[in-house]
Amino acid sequence: MFKAILINKDEKGYRADLAELDETDLPAGEVLVKVLYSTLNYKDGLAITGKGPVVRAFPMVPGIDFAGEVLDSSSPDYQPGDQVILNGWGVGEGYWGGLAQKARVKAEWLIPLPKGLTPKQTLAIGTAGYTAMLCVMALQQHGLQPSAGEVLVTGAAGGVGSFATMLMSKLGFTVVASSGRPEESAYLHQLGASEVIERASLSTPGKPLAKERWAAVIDSVGSHTLANACAAVKSNGAVAACGLAQGMDFPTTVAPFILRGITLYGINSVTVDKAKRISAWEQLSQLCDFTIVNAIAHEISLAEAIPLAADLIAGKIRGRLIVDVNR
Structure with missing residues:
Protein backbone atom coordinates (compact mmCIF):
# COMPACT_ATOMS: atom_id res chain seq x y z
CA MET A 1 0.00 0.00 0.00
CA PRO A 114 20.45 15.30 -14.40
CA LYS A 115 24.12 14.93 -13.49
CA GLY A 116 25.15 16.93 -10.47
CA LEU A 117 21.62 17.27 -9.08
CA THR A 118 19.88 15.37 -6.31
CA PRO A 119 16.20 14.35 -6.66
CA LYS A 120 15.22 17.13 -4.24
CA GLN A 121 17.23 19.75 -6.12
CA THR A 122 15.71 18.63 -9.41
CA LEU A 123 12.19 19.04 -8.05
CA ALA A 124 13.10 22.35 -6.41
CA ILE A 125 13.54 23.40 -10.04
CA GLY A 126 10.66 21.20 -11.23
CA THR A 127 8.37 21.84 -14.15
CA ALA A 128 8.34 25.57 -13.39
CA GLY A 129 12.10 25.92 -13.72
CA TYR A 130 12.16 23.56 -16.70
CA THR A 131 9.44 25.62 -18.43
CA ALA A 132 11.34 28.83 -17.69
CA MET A 133 14.45 27.24 -19.24
CA LEU A 134 12.49 26.38 -22.39
CA CYS A 135 11.46 30.05 -22.58
CA VAL A 136 15.09 31.12 -22.22
CA MET A 137 16.14 28.64 -24.92
CA ALA A 138 13.55 30.10 -27.31
CA LEU A 139 14.99 33.59 -26.76
CA GLN A 140 18.52 32.25 -27.19
CA GLN A 141 17.44 30.63 -30.47
CA HIS A 142 16.06 34.02 -31.50
CA GLY A 143 19.56 35.42 -31.07
CA LEU A 144 18.79 37.64 -28.08
CA GLN A 145 21.83 39.23 -26.47
CA PRO A 146 22.06 41.21 -23.19
CA SER A 147 23.03 44.30 -25.17
CA ALA A 148 19.55 44.33 -26.79
CA GLY A 149 18.02 45.87 -23.69
CA GLU A 150 15.56 45.09 -20.92
CA VAL A 151 13.72 41.78 -20.64
CA LEU A 152 10.29 41.78 -19.02
CA VAL A 153 9.21 38.81 -16.88
CA THR A 154 5.52 38.75 -15.97
CA GLY A 155 4.07 36.83 -13.03
CA ALA A 156 7.56 37.15 -11.63
CA ALA A 157 6.83 36.03 -8.06
CA GLY A 158 5.33 32.74 -9.27
CA GLY A 159 7.22 29.55 -10.01
CA VAL A 160 7.99 30.09 -13.70
CA GLY A 161 8.51 33.81 -13.23
CA SER A 162 10.91 33.33 -10.34
CA PHE A 163 13.11 30.98 -12.36
CA ALA A 164 12.88 33.11 -15.51
CA THR A 165 14.05 36.12 -13.50
CA MET A 166 16.95 34.20 -12.00
CA LEU A 167 18.03 32.51 -15.24
CA MET A 168 17.93 35.64 -17.40
CA SER A 169 19.81 37.61 -14.77
CA LYS A 170 22.40 34.84 -14.48
CA LEU A 171 22.90 35.06 -18.27
CA GLY A 172 23.66 38.78 -18.00
CA PHE A 173 20.31 40.28 -19.02
CA THR A 174 18.69 43.30 -17.40
CA VAL A 175 15.43 41.91 -16.01
CA VAL A 176 12.33 43.94 -15.16
CA ALA A 177 9.93 41.89 -13.02
CA SER A 178 6.17 42.46 -13.08
CA SER A 179 4.22 41.37 -10.01
CA GLY A 180 0.95 42.12 -8.26
CA ARG A 181 2.63 41.60 -4.91
CA PRO A 182 4.72 44.67 -4.02
CA GLU A 183 5.73 42.99 -0.76
CA GLU A 184 7.81 40.58 -2.86
CA SER A 185 10.05 43.30 -4.31
CA ALA A 186 13.02 42.39 -2.10
CA TYR A 187 12.66 38.74 -3.10
CA LEU A 188 12.57 39.63 -6.82
CA HIS A 189 15.65 41.83 -6.48
CA GLN A 190 17.36 38.88 -4.74
CA LEU A 191 16.58 36.76 -7.81
CA GLY A 192 18.30 39.35 -10.01
CA ALA A 193 15.59 41.78 -11.09
CA SER A 194 16.92 45.30 -11.66
CA GLU A 195 13.44 46.80 -11.36
CA VAL A 196 10.02 45.65 -10.15
CA ILE A 197 6.87 47.10 -11.73
CA GLU A 198 3.25 46.81 -10.65
CA ARG A 199 1.14 44.19 -12.42
CA ALA A 200 -1.68 46.70 -12.89
CA SER A 201 0.40 48.63 -15.42
CA LEU A 202 0.04 45.67 -17.79
CA SER A 203 -3.14 43.84 -16.79
CA THR A 204 -5.83 46.20 -18.11
CA PRO A 205 -6.82 46.90 -21.74
CA GLY A 206 -4.17 48.89 -23.60
CA LYS A 207 -3.27 50.20 -27.04
CA PRO A 208 -2.32 47.97 -30.00
CA LEU A 209 1.12 49.63 -29.99
CA ALA A 210 2.94 51.24 -27.10
CA LYS A 211 6.32 52.90 -26.76
CA GLU A 212 9.07 50.39 -27.51
CA ARG A 213 10.76 49.22 -24.32
CA TRP A 214 11.29 45.47 -24.08
CA ALA A 215 13.94 43.57 -26.03
CA ALA A 216 12.09 40.40 -25.04
CA VAL A 217 9.40 39.10 -22.71
CA ILE A 218 8.82 35.87 -20.79
CA ASP A 219 5.11 35.71 -20.00
CA SER A 220 3.25 33.22 -17.82
CA VAL A 221 0.10 35.32 -17.49
CA GLY A 222 -1.64 35.67 -20.86
CA SER A 223 -4.67 37.88 -21.57
CA HIS A 224 -4.21 41.69 -21.41
CA THR A 225 -0.78 41.29 -19.79
CA LEU A 226 0.57 39.40 -22.79
CA ALA A 227 -1.13 41.81 -25.21
CA ASN A 228 0.37 44.88 -23.51
CA ALA A 229 3.78 43.22 -23.31
CA CYS A 230 3.72 42.53 -27.06
CA ALA A 231 2.66 46.11 -27.76
CA ALA A 232 5.84 47.44 -26.11
CA VAL A 233 8.39 44.99 -27.56
CA LYS A 234 11.14 46.57 -29.66
CA SER A 235 11.42 45.93 -33.38
CA ASN A 236 12.46 42.36 -34.14
CA GLY A 237 12.16 41.43 -30.47
CA ALA A 238 10.63 38.25 -29.12
CA VAL A 239 8.09 37.01 -26.59
CA ALA A 240 8.03 33.53 -25.02
CA ALA A 241 4.52 32.76 -23.75
CA CYS A 242 3.99 29.78 -21.46
CA GLY A 243 1.03 30.46 -19.17
CA LEU A 244 -2.50 31.76 -18.68
CA ALA A 245 -2.74 32.87 -15.05
CA GLN A 246 -4.79 35.93 -16.08
CA GLY A 247 -6.70 34.16 -18.84
CA MET A 248 -6.58 32.26 -22.12
CA ASP A 249 -7.67 35.25 -24.20
CA PHE A 250 -5.20 37.33 -26.20
CA PRO A 251 -6.89 40.70 -26.86
CA THR A 252 -4.48 42.33 -29.27
CA THR A 253 -3.98 43.11 -32.96
CA VAL A 254 -1.44 42.08 -35.57
CA ALA A 255 0.20 45.53 -35.32
CA PRO A 256 3.27 44.52 -33.23
CA PHE A 257 3.89 41.57 -35.53
CA ILE A 258 3.60 43.27 -38.92
CA LEU A 259 4.82 46.78 -38.00
CA ARG A 260 7.67 45.85 -35.68
CA GLY A 261 8.37 42.29 -36.80
CA ILE A 262 8.22 40.79 -33.31
CA THR A 263 8.05 37.03 -32.80
CA LEU A 264 5.77 35.18 -30.38
CA TYR A 265 7.11 31.81 -29.26
CA GLY A 266 4.57 29.44 -27.74
CA ILE A 267 6.20 27.28 -25.05
CA ASN A 268 4.69 23.82 -24.56
CA SER A 269 6.57 21.95 -21.84
CA VAL A 270 4.36 18.87 -21.96
CA THR A 271 5.43 16.96 -25.09
CA VAL A 272 8.98 18.17 -25.71
CA ASP A 273 11.26 15.58 -27.32
CA LYS A 274 13.78 13.78 -25.11
CA ALA A 275 16.90 15.44 -26.53
CA LYS A 276 15.54 18.93 -25.88
CA ARG A 277 14.45 17.95 -22.36
CA ILE A 278 17.91 16.67 -21.56
CA SER A 279 19.49 19.83 -23.01
CA ALA A 280 17.20 22.04 -20.89
CA TRP A 281 18.07 20.14 -17.74
CA GLU A 282 21.79 20.22 -18.51
CA GLN A 283 21.63 24.01 -18.73
CA LEU A 284 19.58 24.20 -15.54
CA SER A 285 22.15 22.12 -13.67
CA GLN A 286 24.84 24.61 -14.74
CA LEU A 287 22.91 27.86 -14.29
CA CYS A 288 20.98 27.30 -11.07
CA ASP A 289 22.46 28.84 -7.96
CA PHE A 290 20.96 26.79 -5.14
CA THR A 291 21.44 29.52 -2.58
CA ILE A 292 18.84 31.33 -4.70
Whole structure:
Protein backbone atom coordinates (compact mmCIF):
# COMPACT_ATOMS: atom_id res chain seq x y z
CA MET A 1 0.00 0.00 0.00
CA PHE A 2 1.08 3.58 -0.61
CA LYS A 3 -0.30 7.08 -0.09
CA ALA A 4 -1.56 9.32 -2.89
CA ILE A 5 -3.78 12.29 -3.48
CA LEU A 6 -6.83 10.94 -5.30
CA ILE A 7 -9.34 13.12 -7.14
CA ASN A 8 -12.86 11.84 -7.67
CA LYS A 9 -15.96 13.23 -9.34
CA ASP A 10 -19.25 11.39 -8.77
CA GLU A 11 -22.64 11.80 -7.12
CA LYS A 12 -20.83 13.11 -4.01
CA GLY A 13 -19.27 15.91 -6.07
CA TYR A 14 -15.70 16.88 -6.95
CA ARG A 15 -13.14 16.18 -4.25
CA ALA A 16 -9.46 15.52 -3.57
CA ASP A 17 -8.48 13.30 -0.66
CA LEU A 18 -5.39 11.63 0.75
CA ALA A 19 -5.91 7.94 0.00
CA GLU A 20 -4.25 4.55 0.55
CA LEU A 21 -3.77 2.68 -2.74
CA ASP A 22 -2.33 -0.63 -3.86
CA GLU A 23 0.19 -1.17 -6.68
CA THR A 24 -2.54 -3.04 -8.55
CA ASP A 25 -4.48 0.24 -8.72
CA LEU A 26 -1.75 1.87 -10.81
CA PRO A 27 -2.22 2.25 -14.58
CA ALA A 28 -0.22 0.24 -17.08
CA GLY A 29 3.34 1.26 -17.93
CA GLU A 30 6.82 -0.12 -18.40
CA VAL A 31 8.44 1.48 -15.35
CA LEU A 32 7.40 1.40 -11.70
CA VAL A 33 8.92 4.29 -9.75
CA LYS A 34 9.25 4.98 -6.04
CA VAL A 35 8.46 8.69 -6.01
CA LEU A 36 10.72 10.76 -3.77
CA TYR A 37 9.55 14.28 -4.57
CA SER A 38 6.84 15.94 -6.60
CA THR A 39 5.72 19.57 -6.70
CA LEU A 40 2.55 21.61 -6.57
CA ASN A 41 2.21 23.51 -9.85
CA TYR A 42 -0.55 25.82 -11.09
CA LYS A 43 -2.01 23.00 -13.16
CA ASP A 44 -2.01 20.74 -10.10
CA GLY A 45 -3.80 23.48 -8.17
CA LEU A 46 -6.49 23.60 -10.84
CA ALA A 47 -6.81 19.82 -10.72
CA ILE A 48 -7.06 19.55 -6.93
CA THR A 49 -9.49 22.45 -6.50
CA GLY A 50 -11.53 21.72 -9.61
CA LYS A 51 -11.14 25.38 -10.64
CA GLY A 52 -10.24 24.39 -14.20
CA PRO A 53 -11.08 21.46 -16.53
CA VAL A 54 -7.65 19.88 -16.14
CA VAL A 55 -8.55 16.34 -15.10
CA ARG A 56 -9.74 14.29 -18.06
CA ALA A 57 -10.47 10.96 -16.32
CA PHE A 58 -11.54 9.92 -12.83
CA PRO A 59 -10.30 8.85 -10.40
CA MET A 60 -7.03 10.74 -10.95
CA VAL A 61 -3.77 11.14 -9.06
CA PRO A 62 -2.54 14.71 -9.78
CA GLY A 63 1.09 15.79 -10.04
CA ILE A 64 2.60 16.81 -13.37
CA ASP A 65 6.18 16.01 -12.35
CA PHE A 66 8.22 13.82 -10.05
CA ALA A 67 11.70 12.55 -9.23
CA GLY A 68 12.25 9.05 -7.97
CA GLU A 69 13.96 5.68 -8.11
CA VAL A 70 13.06 2.83 -10.44
CA LEU A 71 11.63 -0.17 -8.58
CA ASP A 72 10.81 -2.36 -11.59
CA SER A 73 11.15 -1.99 -15.35
CA SER A 74 10.31 -3.95 -18.48
CA SER A 75 12.19 -1.36 -20.56
CA PRO A 76 15.87 -1.87 -21.43
CA ASP A 77 16.39 1.87 -20.89
CA TYR A 78 15.91 1.69 -17.12
CA GLN A 79 16.97 -0.70 -14.38
CA PRO A 80 15.95 -0.94 -10.70
CA GLY A 81 17.88 1.65 -8.74
CA ASP A 82 18.09 4.18 -11.59
CA GLN A 83 17.12 7.70 -10.59
CA VAL A 84 14.73 9.40 -13.00
CA ILE A 85 12.56 12.47 -13.47
CA LEU A 86 9.36 13.16 -15.37
CA ASN A 87 7.78 16.41 -16.54
CA GLY A 88 4.50 16.63 -18.42
CA TRP A 89 3.20 14.04 -20.90
CA GLY A 90 -0.31 14.48 -19.49
CA VAL A 91 0.41 12.86 -16.14
CA GLY A 92 -1.85 14.29 -13.48
CA GLU A 93 -4.41 15.08 -16.19
CA GLY A 94 -5.21 11.98 -18.23
CA TYR A 95 -2.77 9.61 -16.58
CA TRP A 96 -1.92 9.13 -12.90
CA GLY A 97 0.80 11.51 -11.77
CA GLY A 98 3.42 12.21 -9.15
CA LEU A 99 1.54 13.31 -6.02
CA ALA A 100 1.86 9.78 -4.72
CA GLN A 101 4.50 7.53 -3.22
CA LYS A 102 4.55 5.31 -6.33
CA ALA A 103 3.92 5.83 -10.04
CA ARG A 104 3.87 3.54 -13.06
CA VAL A 105 4.58 5.29 -16.37
CA LYS A 106 5.80 4.81 -19.91
CA ALA A 107 9.58 4.60 -20.23
CA GLU A 108 9.64 7.20 -23.01
CA TRP A 109 8.29 9.83 -20.61
CA LEU A 110 11.28 9.56 -18.29
CA ILE A 111 14.78 10.98 -18.48
CA PRO A 112 17.72 10.17 -16.21
CA LEU A 113 18.27 12.40 -13.20
CA PRO A 114 20.45 15.30 -14.40
CA LYS A 115 24.12 14.93 -13.49
CA GLY A 116 25.15 16.93 -10.47
CA LEU A 117 21.62 17.27 -9.08
CA THR A 118 19.88 15.37 -6.31
CA PRO A 119 16.20 14.35 -6.66
CA LYS A 120 15.22 17.13 -4.24
CA GLN A 121 17.23 19.75 -6.12
CA THR A 122 15.71 18.63 -9.41
CA LEU A 123 12.19 19.04 -8.05
CA ALA A 124 13.10 22.35 -6.41
CA ILE A 125 13.54 23.40 -10.04
CA GLY A 126 10.66 21.20 -11.23
CA THR A 127 8.37 21.84 -14.15
CA ALA A 128 8.34 25.57 -13.39
CA GLY A 129 12.10 25.92 -13.72
CA TYR A 130 12.16 23.56 -16.70
CA THR A 131 9.44 25.62 -18.43
CA ALA A 132 11.34 28.83 -17.69
CA MET A 133 14.45 27.24 -19.24
CA LEU A 134 12.49 26.38 -22.39
CA CYS A 135 11.46 30.05 -22.58
CA VAL A 136 15.09 31.12 -22.22
CA MET A 137 16.14 28.64 -24.92
CA ALA A 138 13.55 30.10 -27.31
CA LEU A 139 14.99 33.59 -26.76
CA GLN A 140 18.52 32.25 -27.19
CA GLN A 141 17.44 30.63 -30.47
CA HIS A 142 16.06 34.02 -31.50
CA GLY A 143 19.56 35.42 -31.07
CA LEU A 144 18.79 37.64 -28.08
CA GLN A 145 21.83 39.23 -26.47
CA PRO A 146 22.06 41.21 -23.19
CA SER A 147 23.03 44.30 -25.17
CA ALA A 148 19.55 44.33 -26.79
CA GLY A 149 18.02 45.87 -23.69
CA GLU A 150 15.56 45.09 -20.92
CA VAL A 151 13.72 41.78 -20.64
CA LEU A 152 10.29 41.78 -19.02
CA VAL A 153 9.21 38.81 -16.88
CA THR A 154 5.52 38.75 -15.97
CA GLY A 155 4.07 36.83 -13.03
CA ALA A 156 7.56 37.15 -11.63
CA ALA A 157 6.83 36.03 -8.06
CA GLY A 158 5.33 32.74 -9.27
CA GLY A 159 7.22 29.55 -10.01
CA VAL A 160 7.99 30.09 -13.70
CA GLY A 161 8.51 33.81 -13.23
CA SER A 162 10.91 33.33 -10.34
CA PHE A 163 13.11 30.98 -12.36
CA ALA A 164 12.88 33.11 -15.51
CA THR A 165 14.05 36.12 -13.50
CA MET A 166 16.95 34.20 -12.00
CA LEU A 167 18.03 32.51 -15.24
CA MET A 168 17.93 35.64 -17.40
CA SER A 169 19.81 37.61 -14.77
CA LYS A 170 22.40 34.84 -14.48
CA LEU A 171 22.90 35.06 -18.27
CA GLY A 172 23.66 38.78 -18.00
CA PHE A 173 20.31 40.28 -19.02
CA THR A 174 18.69 43.30 -17.40
CA VAL A 175 15.43 41.91 -16.01
CA VAL A 176 12.33 43.94 -15.16
CA ALA A 177 9.93 41.89 -13.02
CA SER A 178 6.17 42.46 -13.08
CA SER A 179 4.22 41.37 -10.01
CA GLY A 180 0.95 42.12 -8.26
CA ARG A 181 2.63 41.60 -4.91
CA PRO A 182 4.72 44.67 -4.02
CA GLU A 183 5.73 42.99 -0.76
CA GLU A 184 7.81 40.58 -2.86
CA SER A 185 10.05 43.30 -4.31
CA ALA A 186 13.02 42.39 -2.10
CA TYR A 187 12.66 38.74 -3.10
CA LEU A 188 12.57 39.63 -6.82
CA HIS A 189 15.65 41.83 -6.48
CA GLN A 190 17.36 38.88 -4.74
CA LEU A 191 16.58 36.76 -7.81
CA GLY A 192 18.30 39.35 -10.01
CA ALA A 193 15.59 41.78 -11.09
CA SER A 194 16.92 45.30 -11.66
CA GLU A 195 13.44 46.80 -11.36
CA VAL A 196 10.02 45.65 -10.15
CA ILE A 197 6.87 47.10 -11.73
CA GLU A 198 3.25 46.81 -10.65
CA ARG A 199 1.14 44.19 -12.42
CA ALA A 200 -1.68 46.70 -12.89
CA SER A 201 0.40 48.63 -15.42
CA LEU A 202 0.04 45.67 -17.79
CA SER A 203 -3.14 43.84 -16.79
CA THR A 204 -5.83 46.20 -18.11
CA PRO A 205 -6.82 46.90 -21.74
CA GLY A 206 -4.17 48.89 -23.60
CA LYS A 207 -3.27 50.20 -27.04
CA PRO A 208 -2.32 47.97 -30.00
CA LEU A 209 1.12 49.63 -29.99
CA ALA A 210 2.94 51.24 -27.10
CA LYS A 211 6.32 52.90 -26.76
CA GLU A 212 9.07 50.39 -27.51
CA ARG A 213 10.76 49.22 -24.32
CA TRP A 214 11.29 45.47 -24.08
CA ALA A 215 13.94 43.57 -26.03
CA ALA A 216 12.09 40.40 -25.04
CA VAL A 217 9.40 39.10 -22.71
CA ILE A 218 8.82 35.87 -20.79
CA ASP A 219 5.11 35.71 -20.00
CA SER A 220 3.25 33.22 -17.82
CA VAL A 221 0.10 35.32 -17.49
CA GLY A 222 -1.64 35.67 -20.86
CA SER A 223 -4.67 37.88 -21.57
CA HIS A 224 -4.21 41.69 -21.41
CA THR A 225 -0.78 41.29 -19.79
CA LEU A 226 0.57 39.40 -22.79
CA ALA A 227 -1.13 41.81 -25.21
CA ASN A 228 0.37 44.88 -23.51
CA ALA A 229 3.78 43.22 -23.31
CA CYS A 230 3.72 42.53 -27.06
CA ALA A 231 2.66 46.11 -27.76
CA ALA A 232 5.84 47.44 -26.11
CA VAL A 233 8.39 44.99 -27.56
CA LYS A 234 11.14 46.57 -29.66
CA SER A 235 11.42 45.93 -33.38
CA ASN A 236 12.46 42.36 -34.14
CA GLY A 237 12.16 41.43 -30.47
CA ALA A 238 10.63 38.25 -29.12
CA VAL A 239 8.09 37.01 -26.59
CA ALA A 240 8.03 33.53 -25.02
CA ALA A 241 4.52 32.76 -23.75
CA CYS A 242 3.99 29.78 -21.46
CA GLY A 243 1.03 30.46 -19.17
CA LEU A 244 -2.50 31.76 -18.68
CA ALA A 245 -2.74 32.87 -15.05
CA GLN A 246 -4.79 35.93 -16.08
CA GLY A 247 -6.70 34.16 -18.84
CA MET A 248 -6.58 32.26 -22.12
CA ASP A 249 -7.67 35.25 -24.20
CA PHE A 250 -5.20 37.33 -26.20
CA PRO A 251 -6.89 40.70 -26.86
CA THR A 252 -4.48 42.33 -29.27
CA THR A 253 -3.98 43.11 -32.96
CA VAL A 254 -1.44 42.08 -35.57
CA ALA A 255 0.20 45.53 -35.32
CA PRO A 256 3.27 44.52 -33.23
CA PHE A 257 3.89 41.57 -35.53
CA ILE A 258 3.60 43.27 -38.92
CA LEU A 259 4.82 46.78 -38.00
CA ARG A 260 7.67 45.85 -35.68
CA GLY A 261 8.37 42.29 -36.80
CA ILE A 262 8.22 40.79 -33.31
CA THR A 263 8.05 37.03 -32.80
CA LEU A 264 5.77 35.18 -30.38
CA TYR A 265 7.11 31.81 -29.26
CA GLY A 266 4.57 29.44 -27.74
CA ILE A 267 6.20 27.28 -25.05
CA ASN A 268 4.69 23.82 -24.56
CA SER A 269 6.57 21.95 -21.84
CA VAL A 270 4.36 18.87 -21.96
CA THR A 271 5.43 16.96 -25.09
CA VAL A 272 8.98 18.17 -25.71
CA ASP A 273 11.26 15.58 -27.32
CA LYS A 274 13.78 13.78 -25.11
CA ALA A 275 16.90 15.44 -26.53
CA LYS A 276 15.54 18.93 -25.88
CA ARG A 277 14.45 17.95 -22.36
CA ILE A 278 17.91 16.67 -21.56
CA SER A 279 19.49 19.83 -23.01
CA ALA A 280 17.20 22.04 -20.89
CA TRP A 281 18.07 20.14 -17.74
CA GLU A 282 21.79 20.22 -18.51
CA GLN A 283 21.63 24.01 -18.73
CA LEU A 284 19.58 24.20 -15.54
CA SER A 285 22.15 22.12 -13.67
CA GLN A 286 24.84 24.61 -14.74
CA LEU A 287 22.91 27.86 -14.29
CA CYS A 288 20.98 27.30 -11.07
CA ASP A 289 22.46 28.84 -7.96
CA PHE A 290 20.96 26.79 -5.14
CA THR A 291 21.44 29.52 -2.58
CA ILE A 292 18.84 31.33 -4.70
CA VAL A 293 16.81 28.23 -5.63
CA ASN A 294 16.40 27.48 -1.93
CA ALA A 295 14.76 30.90 -1.56
CA ILE A 296 12.38 30.07 -4.42
CA ALA A 297 11.39 26.57 -3.24
CA HIS A 298 9.63 25.56 -0.02
CA GLU A 299 9.02 21.98 1.08
CA ILE A 300 5.60 20.65 2.14
CA SER A 301 4.10 17.24 2.89
CA LEU A 302 1.76 15.29 0.65
CA ALA A 303 -1.25 16.08 2.86
CA GLU A 304 -0.44 19.82 2.87
CA ALA A 305 -0.69 19.94 -0.93
CA ILE A 306 -4.49 19.70 -0.80
CA PRO A 307 -5.25 22.87 1.25
CA LEU A 308 -2.37 24.81 -0.31
CA ALA A 309 -3.71 24.20 -3.83
CA ALA A 310 -6.37 26.89 -3.28
CA ASP A 311 -3.74 29.39 -2.09
CA LEU A 312 -1.67 28.66 -5.19
CA ILE A 313 -4.59 29.38 -7.53
CA ALA A 314 -5.34 32.57 -5.58
CA GLY A 315 -1.79 33.82 -6.19
CA LYS A 316 -0.82 33.66 -2.52
CA ILE A 317 2.18 31.35 -2.95
CA ARG A 318 5.63 32.74 -3.64
CA GLY A 319 7.94 30.64 -5.80
CA ARG A 320 7.78 26.84 -5.72
CA LEU A 321 6.28 24.18 -3.48
CA ILE A 322 8.26 20.91 -3.33
CA VAL A 323 6.18 17.98 -2.09
CA ASP A 324 7.98 15.33 -0.06
CA VAL A 325 5.49 12.55 -0.78
CA ASN A 326 6.92 10.36 1.96
CA ARG A 327 6.07 12.63 4.87
